[in-house]
Amino acid sequence: MQVQQTGDVTRDWYTRFAVNEARGQSAIYEAWATGVAGDDEVLDLIRELPRPKQQPNLVFACSRLLGAPEGEYAPWREWLLANWPAVADAALQRATQTNEPRRCALLLPLLAAIEGPIALLEVGASAGLCLYPDRYAYRYDDDPVLGESDVLLECATTGPVPLPDRLPEIVWRAGLDLNPLRVDDADDMRWLETLVWPEQVERRERIRRAIELARREPVRLVAGDGRERLREVAADAPDDATLVVFHAGTIVYLGRDERAAFADDVCSLAAERGRTHWISIEGQGVTPGVQPDGTGGSSTFALALDGDLVALAGPHGQSLDWLA
Numbered sequence: 665m666q667v668q669q670t671g672d673v674t675r676d677w678y679t680r681f682a683v684n685e686a687r688g689q690s691a692i693y694e695a696w697a698t699g700v701a702g703d704d705e706v707l708d709l710i711r712e713l714p715r716p717k718q719q720p721n722l723v724f725a726c727s728r729l730l731g732a733p734e735g736e737y738a739p740w741r742e743w744l745l746a747n748w749p750a751v752a753d754a755a756l757q758r759a760t761q762t763n764e765p766r767r768c769a770l771l772l773p774l775l776a777a778i779e780g781p782i783a784l785l786e787v788g789a790s791a792g793l794c795l796y797p798d799r800y801a802y803r804y805d806d807d808p809v810l811g812e813s814d815v816l817l818e819c820a821t822t823g824p825v826p827l828p829d830r831l832p833e834i835v836w837r838a839g840l841d842l843n844p845l846r847v848d849d850a851d852d853m854r855w856l857e858t859l860v861w862p863e864q865v866e867r868r869e870r871i872r873r874a875i876e877l878a879r880r881e882p883v884r885l886v887a888g889d890g891r892e893r894l895r896e897v898a899a900d901a902p903d904d905a906t907l908v909v910f911h912a913g914t915i916v917y918l919g920r921d922e923r924a925a926f927a928d929d930v931c932s933l934a935a936e937r938g939r940t941h942w943i944s945i946e947g948q949g950v951t952p953g954v955q956p957d958g959t960g961g962s963s964t965f966a967l968a969l970d971g972d973l974v975a976l977a978g979p980h981g982q983s984l985d986w987l988a
Contacts, residue, residue, distance in 0.1 A: 674711055674718050675701050681720040690861040692734055696724055699737030706741060709748050716917065717755045721762075721859070726754040729858045761845055762859050763790035764867070765874040766981030767912045767945060768797040769804070769819035773984075774943055774969050776828030778908065781835040783901035787890040787926075788914030789839025791847050791856055792883045793874045798831045799881065800874075804984075815873045823975070823986035836901050837883050840893055844885035847878045867980065890914070891926055898933060907937060912945035913965070913979065927952040931971075944968045945977065 669676050682697035697720050700706050710718050717723075730750055733739045744751060775782060775797055786795055801811040803818045804827050811831050821827070845852040853875060860868045886897050894909070901907045909930055915923050934940035945965050948956035954968040967975040967984070976985040 672707075673715075674707055677718065678707075678720055686720075686861075690863050692862045693720070693724060695737045696720075696740055699741060703741065706744065709745075709752070713752060713755055719760065721760045722755050722758070723751065725760070725855075725858050726751050726758060728862070729754060729855060734862045758855060759843065760859060761790040761841070761843070761856065762913060763793045763845070763856055763871070764912075764980045765793045765796070765800060765815060765870060766817045766819070766867075767794050768800055769802055769817045769981045770912075770945055770965075770967050770975070770977045770984055771797050771910065771943060772802060772828055772832070773826050773986075774941075774967075774974070775832040775834075775908065776830060777826060778832070778906055778941055779939075780833040781902075781905045782832050783836040783905035783907045784834050785837075785894075785898055785901065785907060785909050786839045787894065787909065787911040789841045789844065789885055791845040791852070791875070791878065792839045792885050793871065793878060794910075794912060795837045795839055795883050796874070796877060796881070798834045799877055813877070815870065815877060817870075817981065819981060820983045821986065822984075825975070825984055825986040835905055838897055838900070839883060839885045840888060840890050840897055841885060842887065842889065844887055846885075847875050847882075891922075891929055894929055895933060898937070905939075907934075907940040908943060909933070909940065910943035910945070914946070915944075916947055916950045923950065924952045927971075934970075942970050947979075948976075 678697045678701040682694050682701065686694035686697055710723060727744055728734065730747060732743045784795055789795065799813055800815045800817050801809050801813040803809045803816060804821050845856055847853060857868055857871060860871060886893060898907060915926055930942045934942060944951040945967050948964060948966045951968055953971045954966055954973050965977045965979045966973055967977045973987060975987055977983060
């Protein structure tokens, strides 16, 4: 839905979040974002934060982490005004590191078609829960379940999705993140769960099951900048494996020039190494060279393989609309 812009960057950000992201997904977040957009006193506080830290998801999650009441805007506003210094401090220390394993349902059709074995490298891995696509079970629409796992990922599809009949063979996996979250750290996992929107009980339970799997099968997570350490980590992948570099909802936090430089880095790596693919799952218009389809709405993600748009997707893996 097109939202009328006022020219006030922070106000418009919260309005867009309420209408395009929270509506239909979280009544609580829609009410909070709508309230903030019309509340000059609260907006003035949020504007004290650096621009990247003003994002609704971060401010709302930090408030909930610290005990804000979940419900109507008025009591939340009262709590926020009384506790703003603590919320601001938490926002400065933390980042939105959504780690939704159901995004693997978007990866699977592409991974299953790639000649293996596969070495999987995620940029912006958070806790690494998307590095186990071969360890989850999947149900697309009403089709039979593929795979055996305590973690079932369900996805609704439209279009000629090349639904796989097998799981990929993944022989190596690693993740890069500025601040990796550790599945064995209670504070990290509390933050990861808090990033799930209030009403999304099923999603929270799915993440908890994925965390248990990750604890049983620890994955390598490297702290560092995705551009600076990409080649270093990729060099550890087995030479006889096909390297797949992927990211989901990650490069949106980079500036336009940084995104272009990152895309160049991945393409250069692929050209030099050979047997390398690049999968991006980002908002439409975010990944350089991937032209937005324009039909899925502003909250729809674009799934691209090697820079070519192949599908539109729900941001948390809930839907897949195949275009290719």
